[in-house]
Amino acid sequence: xxxxxxxxxxxxxxxxxxxxxxxxxxxxxxxxxxxxxxxxxxxxxxxxxxxxxxxxxxxxxxxxxxxxxxxxxxxxxxxxxxxxxxxxxxxxxxxxxxxxxxxxxxxxxxxxxxxxxxxxxxxxxxxxxxxxxxxxxxxxxxxxxxxxxxxxxxxxxxxxxxxxxxxxxxxxxxxxxxxxxxxxxxxxxxxxxxxxxxxxxxxxxxxxxxxxxxxxxxxxxxxxxxxxxxxxxxxxxxxxxxxxxxxxxxxxxxxxxxxxxxxxxxxxxxxxxxxxxxxxxxxxxxxxxxxxxxxxxxxxxxxxxxxxxxxxxxxxxxxxxxxxxxxxxxxxxxxxxxxxxxxxxxxxxxxxxxxxxxxxxxxxxxxxxxxxxxxxxxxxxxxxxxxxxxxxxxxxxxxxxxxxxxxxxxxxxxxxxxxxxxxxxxxxxxxxxxxxxxxxxxxxxxxxxxxxxxxxxxxxxxxxxxxxxxxxxxxxxxxx
Amino acid sequence: xxxxxxxxxxxxxxxxxxxxxxxxxxxxxxxxxxxxxxxxxxxxxxxxxxxxxxxxxxxxxxxxxxxxxxxxxxxxxxxxxxxxxxxxxxxxxxxxxxxxxxxxxxxxxxxxxxxxxxxxxxxxxxxxxxxxxxxxxxxxxxxxxxxxxxxxxxxxxxxxxxxxxxxxxxxxxxxxxxxxxxxxxxxxxxxxxxxxxxxxxxxxxxxxxxxxxxxxxxxxxxxxxxxxxxxxxxxxxxxxxxxxxxxxxxxxxxxxxxxxxx
Numbered sequence: 001x002x003x004x005x006x007x008x009x010x011x012x013x014x015x016x017x018x019x020x021x022x023x024x025x026x027x028x029x030x031x032x033x034x035x036x037x038x039x040x041x042x043x044x045x046x047x048x049x050x051x052x053x054x055x056x057x058x059x060x061x062x063x064x065x066x067x068x069x070x071x072x073x074x075x076x077x078x079x080x081x082x083x084x085x086x087x088x089x090x091x092x093x094x095x096x097x098x099x100x101x102x103x104x105x106x107x108x109x110x111x112x113x114x115x116x117x118x119x120x121x122x123x124x125x126x127x128x129x130x131x132x133x134x135x136x137x138x139x140x141x142x143x144x145x146x147x148x149x150x151x152x153x154x155x156x157x158x159x160x161x162x163x164x165x166x167x168x169x170x171x172x173x174x175x176x177x178x179x180x181x182x183x184x185x186x187x188x189x190x191x192x193x194x195x196x197x198x199x200x201x202x203x204x205x206x207x208x209x210x211x212x213x214x215x216x217x218x219x220x221x222x223x224x225x226x227x228x229x230x231x232x233x234x235x236x237x238x239x240x241x242x243x244x245x246x247x248x249x250x251x252x253x254x255x256x257x258x259x260x261x262x263x264x265x266x267x268x269x270x271x272x273x274x275x276x277x278x279x280x281x282x283x284x285x286x287x288x289x290x291x292x293x294x295x296x297x298x299x300x301x302x303x304x305x306x307x308x309x310x311x312x313x314x315x316x317x318x319x320x321x322x323x324x325x326x327x328x329x330x331x332x333x334x335x336x337x338x339x340x341x342x343x344x345x346x347x348x349x350x351x352x353x354x355x356x357x358x359x360x361x362x363x364x365x366x367x368x369x370x371x372x373x374x375x376x377x378x379x380x381x382x383x384x385x386x387x388x389x390x391x392x393x394x395x396x397x398x399x400x401x402x403x404x405x406x407x408x409x410x411x412x413x414x415x416x417x418x419x420x421x422x423x424x425x426x427x428x429x430x431x432x433x434x435x436x437x438x439x440x441x442x443x444x445x446x447x448x449x450x451x452x453x454x455x456x457x458x459x460x461x462x463x464x465x466x467x468x469x470x471x472x473x474x475x476x477x478x479x480x
Numbered sequence: 481x482x483x484x485x486x487x488x489x490x491x492x493x494x495x496x497x498x499x500x501x502x503x504x505x506x507x508x509x510x511x512x513x514x515x516x517x518x519x520x521x522x523x524x525x526x527x528x529x530x531x532x533x534x535x536x537x538x539x540x541x542x543x544x545x546x547x548x549x550x551x552x553x554x555x556x557x558x559x560x561x562x563x564x565x566x567x568x569x570x571x572x573x574x575x576x577x578x579x580x581x582x583x584x585x586x587x588x589x590x591x592x593x594x595x596x597x598x599x600x601x602x603x604x605x606x607x608x609x610x611x612x613x614x615x616x617x618x619x620x621x622x623x624x625x626x627x628x629x630x631x632x633x634x635x636x637x638x639x640x641x642x643x644x645x646x647x648x649x650x651x652x653x654x655x656x657x658x659x660x661x662x663x664x665x666x667x668x669x670x671x672x673x674x675x676x677x678x679x680x681x682x683x684x685x686x687x688x689x690x691x692x693x694x695x696x697x698x699x700x701x702x703x704x705x706x707x708x709x710x711x712x713x714x715x716x717x718x719x720x721x722x723x724x725x726x727x728x729x730x731x732x733x734x735x736x737x738x739x740x741x742x
Contacts, residue, residue, distance in 0.1 A: 278601070316614070317614075318612060318613070318614035319560050319592070319612070319614045319615070322562075322608070322609060322612045322614070322615075323592065325608065326594055326605050326608065326609070329601070329604075329605070330594070330596060330597070330601050330605065334594060334595045334596065334597070335592065335593070335594050335595075336592070336593045336594075336595065337591070337592055337593070338578040338588055338591065338593070340578075340588075346577075346579070349579050350577070350578045350579060350588075352593065355592050359592075362589055363589055363590075364589075365588075365589055367578075367582050367587075367588055367589065368579075368582065370582055370583055370585060370708070372709055373709060374681075374708075375681055375682060375683050375684055375685075375708070376580060376583035376584055376685065376708065377583055378577060378579040378580045378582075378583045379542070379574075379577060379580050380542055380545050380546050380549065380576070380577060380580035380581065380583075380584065381541065381542045381545055381573055381574035381575065381576060381577060381580070382574050382575055382577035382579075382580065383574045383575070384570070384574075384575060407539075409539070413678075414672075414673075414678065415673055415676075415678060415680065415682050416678055416679055417679070417680070417681050417682065440681075440682070442672075442673055442682050445670065446543075446669070446670040446671050446672040446673070446686070446688075447539065447540070447542070447543070447670050448542070448670065448682065448685075477574060477577065477580070478541065478542030478573075478574060479542060479546075479580070479685065480542055480543055480545060480546020480547070480549070480580075480584065480670075480685040480687075480706070
């Protein structure tokens with residue numbers, strides 16, 4: 001099957017969807033490449049990234065279309081005609097065959113690109129502009145296009161001249177809606193790839209910039225502008241994105257999140273510096289960036305609070321700022337606070353949550369109260385996955401071992417306390433879970449272990465023949 | 481030796497002396513640990529705004545963690561604690577358990593954990609954190625001998641700690657001590673529980689702590705016990721569990737026997 005072809009091939013009469021054998025019969029020296037749908041999608045999305053420089057509202061129209069909502073953007077590029085020209089030329093320079101059109105509705109613009117590239121249709125002129133085009137330009141699908149042609153409706157104008165109820169009755173409501181949109185009556189909303197950020201500031205350069213100092217200077221100037229525009233509405237940024245548009249079309253976006261709304265440009269500046277410093281694949285300016293954009297995609301209203309003399313409040317702010325800085329460098333998931341969970345299972349009793357979002361909750365959390373004058377009942381270091389130990393035998397079937405081998409070293413048991421039986425949560429787990437008997441054990445060297453037997457003796461563990469087998473032993477943690 | 485050279489030497493010596501005394505004045509802020517002998521050797525307690533190193537063998541990791549946690553609990557004085565660890569040490573020694581921390585009498589709410597992927601980012605994060613005076617203490621947990629943690633890195637941490645007043649605690653598991661600018665250096669082992677029957681609770685955590693280096697005093701080796709209720713170290717108790725008081729209405733069996741022989 002032919003997936004796509006170039007101009008020369010279509011001049012020979014080949015068409016998309018034709019079986020390859022037929023095409024070969026028509027043109028024996030055909031050069032064929034395997035279709036790579038994934039790479040095509042990636043390229044389309046890269047082009048969409050590049051198109052972000054014209055408007056933040058870019059939507060994909062797979063397999064090879066893009067919608068740009070340029071409402072209110074055109075004047076920045078010298079009007080609609082100039083914008084269209086810039087876009088088409090820049091893409092053509094990079095080797096893409098582009099057809100583009102501007103119209104009041106997205107469907108109308110798409111119809112135009114299929115027949116008359118470079119057209120700009122003023123508001124209200126949609127019906128007139130697309131009437132002469134064949135119905136296939138609507139892109140309504142093979143069945144409907146054939147159906148329309150059989151009915152003698154060759155152009156869009158023919159179809160439009162029929163009453164909508166007839167069209168709906170014959171071709172369905174979806175087609176009549178599509179037709180209405182194409183004729184400029186109502187519009188289908190496009191589905192932008194990214195939500196519109198709350199605040200955007202950007203800087204374009206006539207001469208591309210490439211040095212680190214220039215990039216840093218640009219970022220701090222943009223941060224000032226962003227803060228100034230947010231300040232007017234009393235907002236602070238929680239999520240910031242800096243996008244660097246390279247001259248050769250590559251766009252690199254870098255995101256920074258904060259635990260509290262940021263209202264100072266120095267903080268933004270520092271967070272980005274940390275982030276840029278720590279990038280695994282550093283920002284590659286290539287031949288330079290011709291545009292840098294800074295946007296705040298999540299903002300919050302900042303409550304201006306009166307600072308009192310309580311140092312504690314100040315401390316928390318500073319801690320949050322430190323957490324933001326560390327998170328900007330090594331990633332938000334790597335800085336955690338701990339929240340107690342309502343369960344007896346040792347490994348899930350504590351939840352590690354990102355500190356940026358849960359700092360306040362963690363500071364208020366209610367931890368189980370310790371029993372006074374008791375030695376610690378839970379180990380200080382807990383293994384993520386209990387480590388199996390070798391136990392030669394236990395004196396009493398339900399009792400603790402006398403000695404065990406862990407990490408190739410033999411430990412003789414001197415002190416034992418237990419068992420502490422922890423049954424698994426049958427109401428949560430799907431499969432059957434074994435009951436654990438935990439023992440606190442001290443060896444001859446004074447090391448203290450938390451070991452458990454996985455399964456009740458002669459009750460829960462069975463071998464292949466259904467006979468009771470001896471349960472396994474594990475080290476789960478180490479006490480101080 | 482010429483006179484000029486001698487005087488230059490004298491000036492330098494004087495300078496060094498002044499620097500050292502300045503440091504002593506600077507490090508007056510000390511926290512008593514609770515163990516009398518240790519506090520005596522440390523001239524009143526563990527110095528704040530300095531770096532302290534705790535070394536241990538690989539399998540003694542939990543004991544050293546407990547000791548560091550105790551030190552951190554003493555110096556941080558209800559301020560947040562930043563615990564920076566390398567990914568690898570969690571695999572080797574297990575993750576720091578907040579339930580276990582609560583059992584030691586310390587507050588898990590004030591612990592912020594940084595899971596650094598490698599040594600470089602761990603060192604850099606702790607240097608940053610030590611400069612932030614909102615923190616009570618910064619713990620850097622590293623596993624194995626580490627080339628990057630040299631005298632320069634150690635000096636950087638010390639300067640940051642001196643500037644902010646935050647205490648830095650280095651937990652070095654399975655590592656050999658190297659020259660550093662640390663105020664004190666400890667070698668930690670787990671200590672035996674006091675003798676008792678096999679089926680009895682082992683009591684409070686006990687540490688065999690050896691002070692290898694002390695910039696302003698002698699070294700030594702002690703058994704220290706962590707008192708979970710009072711959140712401080714103490715001299716080791718002889719019995720792991722509180723002994724039942726002698727019944728008041730019955731005479732002590734030893735006393736009449738002594739009287740008869742007298």
